[in-house]
Amino acid sequence: xxxxxxxxxxxxxxxxxxxxxxxxxxxxxxxxxxxxxxxxxxxxxxxxxxxxxxxxxxxxxxxxxxxxxxxxxxxxxxxxxxxxxxxxxxxxxxxxxxxxxxxxxxxxxxxxxxxxxxxxxxxxxxxxxxxxxxxxxxxxxxxxxxxxxxxxxxx
Amino acid sequence: xxxxxxxxxxxxxxxxxxxxxxxxxxxxxxxxxxxxxxxxxxxxxxxxxxxxxxxxxxxxxxxxxxxxxxxxxxxxxxxxxxxxxxxxxxxxxxxxxxxxxxxxxxxxxxxxxxxxxxxxxxxxxxxxxxxxxxxxxxxxxxxxxxxxxxxxxxx
Amino acid sequence: xxxxxxxxxxxxxxxxxxxxxxxxxxxxxxxxxxxxxxxxxxxxxxxxxxxxxxxxxxxxxxxxxxxxxxxxxxxxxxxxxxxxxxxxxxxxxxxxxxxxxxxxxxxxxxxxxxxxxxxxxxxxxxxxxxxxxxxxxxxxxxxxxxxxxxxxxxx
Amino acid sequence: xxxxxxxxxxxxxxxxxxxxxxxxxxxxxxxxxxxxxxxxxxxxxxxxxxxxxxxxxxxxxxxxxxxxxxxxxxxxxxxxxxxxxxxxxxxxxxxxxxxxxxxxxxxxxxxxxxxxxxxxxxxxxxxxxxxxxxxxxxxxxxxxxxxxxxxxxxx
Numbered sequence: 134x135x136x137x138x139x140x141x142x143x144x145x146x147x148x149x150x151x152x153x154x155x156x157x158x159x160x161x162x163x164x165x166x167x168x169x170x171x172x173x174x175x176x177x178x179x180x181x182x183x184x185x186x187x188x189x190x191x192x193x194x195x196x197x198x199x200x201x202x203x204x205x206x207x208x209x210x211x212x213x214x215x216x217x218x219x220x221x222x223x224x225x226x227x228x229x230x231x232x233x234x235x236x237x238x239x240x241x242x243x244x245x246x247x248x249x250x251x252x253x254x255x256x257x258x259x260x261x262x263x264x265x266x267x268x269x270x271x272x273x274x275x276x277x278x279x280x281x282x283x284x285x286x287x288x
Numbered sequence: 289x290x291x292x293x294x295x296x297x298x299x300x301x302x303x304x305x306x307x308x309x310x311x312x313x314x315x316x317x318x319x320x321x322x323x324x325x326x327x328x329x330x331x332x333x334x335x336x337x338x339x340x341x342x343x344x345x346x347x348x349x350x351x352x353x354x355x356x357x358x359x360x361x362x363x364x365x366x367x368x369x370x371x372x373x374x375x376x377x378x379x380x381x382x383x384x385x386x387x388x389x390x391x392x393x394x395x396x397x398x399x400x401x402x403x404x405x406x407x408x409x410x411x412x413x414x415x416x417x418x419x420x421x422x423x424x425x426x427x428x429x430x431x432x433x434x435x436x437x438x439x440x441x442x443x
Numbered sequence: 444x445x446x447x448x449x450x451x452x453x454x455x456x457x458x459x460x461x462x463x464x465x466x467x468x469x470x471x472x473x474x475x476x477x478x479x480x481x482x483x484x485x486x487x488x489x490x491x492x493x494x495x496x497x498x499x500x501x502x503x504x505x506x507x508x509x510x511x512x513x514x515x516x517x518x519x520x521x522x523x524x525x526x527x528x529x530x531x532x533x534x535x536x537x538x539x540x541x542x543x544x545x546x547x548x549x550x551x552x553x554x555x556x557x558x559x560x561x562x563x564x565x566x567x568x569x570x571x572x573x574x575x576x577x578x579x580x581x582x583x584x585x586x587x588x589x590x591x592x593x594x595x596x597x598x
Numbered sequence: 599x600x601x602x603x604x605x606x607x608x609x610x611x612x613x614x615x616x617x618x619x620x621x622x623x624x625x626x627x628x629x630x631x632x633x634x635x636x637x638x639x640x641x642x643x644x645x646x647x648x649x650x651x652x653x654x655x656x657x658x659x660x661x662x663x664x665x666x667x668x669x670x671x672x673x674x675x676x677x678x679x680x681x682x683x684x685x686x687x688x689x690x691x692x693x694x695x696x697x698x699x700x701x702x703x704x705x706x707x708x709x710x711x712x713x714x715x716x717x718x719x720x721x722x723x724x725x726x727x728x729x730x731x732x733x734x735x736x737x738x739x740x741x742x743x744x745x746x747x748x749x750x751x752x753x
Contacts, residue, residue, distance in 0.1 A: 165351035207358025513672025
């Protein structure tokens with residue numbers, strides 16, 4: 134399992150009857166075919182935050198010789214998903230914007246860190262930065278999610 | 289090859305020494321590992337326009353049971369790439385925004401149609417709509433590209 | 444009043460007990476200090492659509508000698524407001540993106556046309572184009588609104 | 599003049615033949631009819647950063663009884679303009695996105711803080727937060743600018 138045991142430490146201890154962010158992430162990850170298929174790992178989760186990683190594989194390179202922006206978006210969107218579902222309330226992405234700052238290349242190990250802030254009503258905004266191993270920011274992402282009131286773990 | 293023979297017909301006949309949109313798309317597609325890997329097909333290209341398709345595979349489903357938004361973005365971004373490179377001038381995506389309107393599910397055959405409009409200087413904006421087989425719009429996408437002045441085919 | 448008598452013609456006849464788009468727009472406009480102050484006029488409204496105009500005044504010019512982008516945004520946002528409230532259900536803007544394609548200058552008479560499409564639940568997306576008198580598109584805008592279930596006219 | 603004398607202190611001392619961020623801001627502000635007209639004041643500038651304020655006037659209230667989002671955008675866009683021109687290289691906004699988190703009301707004194715980060719080539723991204731007097735974030739803004747290579751002060 135790619136969700137590390139102490140991944141939820143940032144979120145503090147979960148109360149009785151509540152799932153910790155790490156428990157929620159583990160439940161999500163088990164059903165998350167797309168992340169597992171892409172080799173995305175969840176390396177940290179807290180309440181409203183998440184950190185995920187992915188290696189750029191040769192099949193992620195586009196016709197211009199660099200990592201397809203779609204994979205950078207997918208990684209950022211995944212980080213947002215784990216952050217926005219961390220309170221065990223299913224949240225869907227409704228919109229997102231990404232700005233590509235530098236190209237990423239095959240072999241790069243990318244890290245995406247997501248931090249959520251409350252929006253109006255059931256909505257939240259999440260900012261994500263995608264970096265290469267040396268800390269270079271290759272993309273910034275801002276997404277909007279909406280919670281449903283249903284728990285992730287019983288979904 | 290997924291680029292159909294008459295795909296460039298919309299772009300009109302290419303002049304001597306110029307590559308038709310279809311020829312450019314074919315050259316791109318040959319090197320486009322990510323599109324081939326995802327089963328994306330280029331079913332039409334013209335000057336500043338492109339239409340691509342993709343089936344939602346089981347491994348594209350996320351932890352919430354629907355097609356990961358990252359794949360909808362990737363499909364739209366790919367349509368933009370073929371539209372914005374169609375004049376044989378390498379163009380990179382610099383930013384994009386996507387709004388998710390409806391979920392897509394495993395088995396859906398998605399179509400993304402991209403239409404470009406000129407922006408300032410070397411930039412262009414491209415609007416893309418992603419639809420399921422019955423015509424339902426599942427996502428709308430607006431991206432910004434920037435040309436480099438280098439030909440696609442000699443890249 | 445800047446809302447022309449036949450402005451709601453596109454929306455078809457309103458049923459008994461329902462307000463036509465033109466009646467809703469007239470009620471909004473009366474309270475719309477910002478539009479009146481800026482000289483914005485509502486020249487057409489239908490169900491989910493609106494067209495507004497504004498002249499670029501000298502005090503709208505920024506430190507770079509062109510119309511401040513904020514006024515282009517304001518005009519587009521106003522068009523969206525009249526389109527998204529046209530069904531007599533108060534809608535608020537929750538987000539918007541604007542791309543500036545050409546500068547506008549003092550004296551230009553700008554027109555913004557808004558067309559709404561349904562989103563998820565209570566949300567809608569509205570596309571707006573802002574043009575100068577000769578038809579040049581100076582900005583494109585895409586906004587997201589959310590309805591409240593409250594009528595505009597009794598607000 | 600609304601640009602305070604020490605406003606450029608953050609940017610460090612300007613070299614010979616270079617204009618400090620504060621000197622650039624002062625030159626911009628003198629020609630910035632729109633900001634002066636709206637009562638926007640530049641309360642701080644540094645290299646790639648700026649802080650501006652504005653009071654919500656009655657004429658900024660829209661048909662829904664709250665501050666028109668266009669003015670929140672204008673304030674944020676103005677903060678970006680002062681940040682992105684601070685190196686005495688004229689920069690234009692090419693695109694921007696705003697998310698409205700809370701309404702602002704007549705009488706609110708709003709502050710917008712802009713921080714720029716380098717993008718590709720001549721482009722930069724600027725994040726702006728708009729807050730009311732009690733620190734509540736009412737809107738977040740992300741814009742894209744492009745420099746021209748021309749000095750602001752000789753424009």
